[in-house]
Amino acid sequence: MDKGKVKLLFGARLRELRKIRGYSQEDFAHQVGLDRSYMGGVERGERNISLENICLIADALQVPPSTLFEGWTES
């Protein structure tokens, strides 16, 4: 799978899950404990996020990390 696409698919899935839970980007970044502009970059597919941060996000969404890799759709 193309490297750029992976980041876009991850970011789109994260945005989807965040919105389902009714979080603003700012509130969610605060919840995760990461910088808002960093989280925006992840959602836009600009960041090559690390395993530890993936798992922090999953914890904040109260889902297993695998959920962030399911239902990947291009948007």
Place this chain on the structure above:
Amino acid sequence: MDKGKVKLLFGARLRELRKIRGYSQEDFAHQVGLDRSYMGGVERGERNISLENICLIADALQVPPSTLFEGWTES
């Protein structure tokens, strides 16, 4: 989930999937296109691997990336 634990769980799962497929660590690193010592560090839970490299590994294992986050067991 504790940060160190996440890396250990990911590494243990990767090692499990690699062995199921009968790859040596060296052959698998070559297949993925990453350095053998880096891959060893990932398996030992010492590396905070990135999204792009997670997906390279999933491709080499011919599984969706979510598979690397399933069946996490401590060993």
